[in-house]
Amino acid sequence: xxxxxxxxxxxxxxxxxxxxxxxxxxxxxxxxxxxxxxxxxxxxxxxxxxxxxxxxxxxxxxxxxxxxxxxxxxxxxxxxxxxxxxxxxxxxxxxxxxxxxxxxxxxxxxxxxxxxxxxxxxxxxxxxxxxxxxxxxxxxxxxxxxxxxxxxxxxxxxxxxxxxxxxxxxxxxxxxxxxxxxxxxxxxxxxxxxxxxxxxxxxxxxxxxxxxxxxxxxxxxxxxxxxxxxxxxxxxxxxxxxxxxxxxxxxxxxxxxxxxxxxxxxxxxxxxxxxxxxxxxxxxxxxxxxxxxxxxxxxxxxxxxxxxxxxxxxxxxxxxxxxxxxxxxxxxxxxx
Amino acid sequence: xxxxxxxxxxxxxxxxxxxxxxxxxxxxxxxxxxxxxxxxxxxxxxxxxxxxxxxxxxxxxxxxxxxxxxxxxxxxxxxxxxxxxxxxxxxxxxxxxxxxxxxxxxxxxxxxxxxxxxxxxxxxxxxxxxxxxxxxxxxxxxxxxxxxxxxxxxxxxxxxxxxxxxxxxxxxxxxxxxxxxxxxxxxxxxxxxxxxxxxxxxxxxxxxxxxxxxxxxxxxxxxxxxxxxxxxxxxxxxxxxxxxxxxxxxxxxxxxxxxxxxxxxxxxxxxxxxxxxxxxxxxxxxxxxxxxxxxxxxxxxxxxxxxxxxxxxxxxxxxxxxxxxxxxxxxxxxxx
DNA sequence: CTGAAAGCGCTTACAG
DNA sequence: CTGAAAGCGCTTACAG
Numbered sequence: 001x002x003x004x005x006x007x008x009x010x011x012x013x014x015x016x017x018x019x020x021x022x023x024x025x026x027x028x029x030x031x032x033x034x035x036x037x038x039x040x041x042x043x044x045x046x047x048x049x050x051x052x053x054x055x056x057x058x059x060x061x062x063x064x065x066x067x068x069x070x071x072x073x074x075x076x077x078x079x080x081x082x083x084x085x086x087x088x089x090x091x092x093x094x095x096x097x098x099x100x101x102x103x104x105x106x107x108x109x110x111x112x113x114x115x116x117x118x119x120x121x122x123x124x125x126x127x128x129x130x131x132x133x134x135x136x137x138x139x140x141x142x143x144x145x146x147x148x149x150x151x152x153x154x155x156x157x158x159x160x161x162x163x164x165x166x167x168x169x170x171x172x173x174x175x176x177x178x179x180x181x182x183x184x185x186x187x188x189x190x191x192x193x194x195x196x197x198x199x200x201x202x203x204x205x206x207x208x209x210x211x212x213x214x215x216x217x218x219x220x221x222x223x224x225x226x227x228x229x230x231x232x233x234x235x236x237x238x239x240x241x242x243x244x245x246x247x248x249x250x251x252x253x254x255x256x257x258x259x260x261x262x263x264x265x266x267x268x269x270x271x272x273x274x275x276x277x278x279x280x281x282x283x284x285x286x287x288x289x290x291x292x293x294x295x296x297x298x299x300x301x302x303x304x305x306x307x308x309x310x311x312x313x314x315x316x317x318x319x320x321x322x323x324x325x326x327x328x329x330x331x332x333x334x335x336x
Numbered sequence: 337x338x339x340x341x342x343x344x345x346x347x348x349x350x351x352x353x354x355x356x357x358x359x360x361x362x363x364x365x366x367x368x369x370x371x372x373x374x375x376x377x378x379x380x381x382x383x384x385x386x387x388x389x390x391x392x393x394x395x396x397x398x399x400x401x402x403x404x405x406x407x408x409x410x411x412x413x414x415x416x417x418x419x420x421x422x423x424x425x426x427x428x429x430x431x432x433x434x435x436x437x438x439x440x441x442x443x444x445x446x447x448x449x450x451x452x453x454x455x456x457x458x459x460x461x462x463x464x465x466x467x468x469x470x471x472x473x474x475x476x477x478x479x480x481x482x483x484x485x486x487x488x489x490x491x492x493x494x495x496x497x498x499x500x501x502x503x504x505x506x507x508x509x510x511x512x513x514x515x516x517x518x519x520x521x522x523x524x525x526x527x528x529x530x531x532x533x534x535x536x537x538x539x540x541x542x543x544x545x546x547x548x549x550x551x552x553x554x555x556x557x558x559x560x561x562x563x564x565x566x567x568x569x570x571x572x573x574x575x576x577x578x579x580x581x582x583x584x585x586x587x588x589x590x591x592x593x594x595x596x597x598x599x600x601x602x603x604x605x606x607x608x609x610x611x612x613x614x615x616x617x618x619x620x621x622x623x624x625x626x627x628x629x630x631x632x633x634x635x636x637x638x639x640x641x642x643x644x645x646x647x648x649x650x651x652x653x654x655x656x657x658x659x660x661x662x663x664x665x666x667x668x669x670x671x672x
Numbered sequence: 673c674t675g676a677a678a679g680c681g682c683t684t685a686c687a688g
Numbered sequence: 689c690t691g692a693a694a695g696c697g698c699t700t701a702c703a704g
Contacts, residue, residue, distance in 0.1 A: 058394050073422070
């Protein structure tokens with residue numbers, strides 16, 4: 001038994017008003033007498049009326065949905081961004097459509113192109129936000145969007161995190177503990193953050209006049225496995241470092257495993273630091289010293305700025321940097 | 337400069353055909369001469385035409401979007417389900433709308449009710465799938481959906497995981513190693529899985545005629561913190577267990593931390609087992625013995641069944657159970 | 673404060 | 689193989 005869902009016309013008829021009046025009530029427009037409003041609401045409840053979004057979308061050219069474009073779908077990072085974005089979406093009556101995409105996929109442009117009628121705008125996360133042709137598509141089609149990235153692109157609103165400063169701070173912290181040979185594991189080369197974190201590490205060394213030693217730097221991929229492999233290389237080298245700074249937490253977990261395996265005590269014989277303060281970091285043993293990225297705040301801010309843009313409340317350019325913060329836990333200490 | 341996006345009418349005019357013919361080409365309908373088809377495609381490319389989803393939705397009463405309803409937005413479980421669902425969505429030209437909800441929120445029904453025009457159907461995850469009023473809403477409104485749950489509800493397609501059997505198997509495995517006092521940490525009480533996993537533990541004990549000891553069972557909440565607290569209770573008790581089986585991996589991580597903290601060696605003095613085989617488990621130290629839940633498969637299957645239902649290809653009821661599998665790693669061994 | 677008309681860009685059902 | 693007409697359920701722009 002399929003019962004037809006009721007429409008604005010049904011409600012108008014039952015309430016004895018025009019459909020325009022029903023529309024006014026449901027869109028919270030002014031200029032409706034309270035008694036009329038009540039009649040409409042009562043009728044709508046009786047009929048269990050729900051506005052048809054498709055019709056509303058077609059007529060108004062608004063979808064009340066925003067899209068989120070990202071790579072690396074299985075990361076804590078993305079999960080947390082979704083969480084923050086969803087909060088702000090809810091507050092504004094929007095829904096969230098998630099759309100992971102591979103940065104190097106040839107179909108990417110077509111793919112996103114087909115989405116444009118489905119959403120009012122996009123939040124674009126790294127490293128997708130750094131794909132030039134994609135940004136051009138968005139620009140040409142005049143699609144509102146907010147970029148989370150370490151690099152600007154024309155006049156799109158842009159939110160970044162102070163990765164370089166945080167990496168510099170972490171390195172300084174390790175130096176202050178007395179470490180001189182600090183291994184560094186670089187992140188995925190496609191991420192702007194990877195370069196910034198490495199740059200922060202180098203800058204801290206420079207400021208203390210410590211020579212940059214290529215042998216202490218390994219190229220990782222932001223995942224546990226690469227962290228493990230890089231750590232083994234560093235730990236089994238002739239003159240092993242007394243501390244390893246990994247560019248994110250999963251890689252730092254790999255460092256912990258490699259060290260445990262070889263029987264190196266942490267932090268007694270090796271200090272280990274990560275980046276991101278993902279849940280992993282608190283739950284590791286020993287708990288990881290890391291950098292707290294304000295991911296939820298980034299996501300909330302990005303979504304909020306997009307809302308402002310959609311509602312015409314955003315004036316001028318938007319370019320904001322959030323600062324990351326050092327979190328000291330038990331995985332770091334003075335070298336023996 | 338805002339350029340109007342081209343419509344089906346523009347394409348029809350340029351190609352010299354009717355809009356119905358353009359519609360046919362874009363919906364891959366038969367009965368269009370190849371030369372006509374080519375003309376339409378050429379015109380569409382010139383105009384960069386993209387079908388307006390809202391119009392299509394309104395006319396056809398189809399959205400090509402499915403919604404995912406779930407609680408506990410920050411878990412690896414949900415991330416992995418999204419991943420599997422997204423794959424199948426893509427293959428079928430669908431998009432995915434994610435909608436976390438609190439099982440105990442009073443606005444839940446209204447909330448989901450308002451979504452019904454936005455999606456063609458829902459995938460409903462535990463424990464949301466066990467909320468009676470929600471299931472009734474879905475049923476009354478004739479909204480296609482697939483439930484992932486340990487409990488059936490009327491004729492909705494239903495996918496479950498053999499949690500009980502897997503928990504029984506894990507307990508047996510620990511018994512076979514020689515453990516007799518096995519602590520158990522129960523999961524969140526609102527999840528059907530929690531009860532099933534406990535039941536599996538009890539059944540294994542029964543089959544070996546080992547008395548069930550309430551003092552060995554602690555109530556957790558599926559998170560790291562509760563696992564840690566429960567483990568402390570068990571480890572600091574008069575006669576501590578030689579093994580602890582936690583109902584999921586985050587809680588097992590809490591057990592590891594509690595043990596490390598007190599200086600209990602793993603697996604020498606304590607075996608630890610988890611459940612889910614989340615990424616955590618492989619990355620822990622020592623790597624966790626756990627139960628591999630076929631989460632991606634569950635998600636893919638659920639989405640596929642929903643697709644079948646939407647396309648009228650599903651005949652009869654659907655009720656499928658996937659089996660979980662024991663994964664032995666270094667966190668378990670013989671008791672000393 | 674309220675309403676009648678036109679139109680958003682498609683698909684459906686039908687005709688030829 | 690192709691098309692003209694009607695309609696999906698709303699909103700916009702205008703009138704009173």
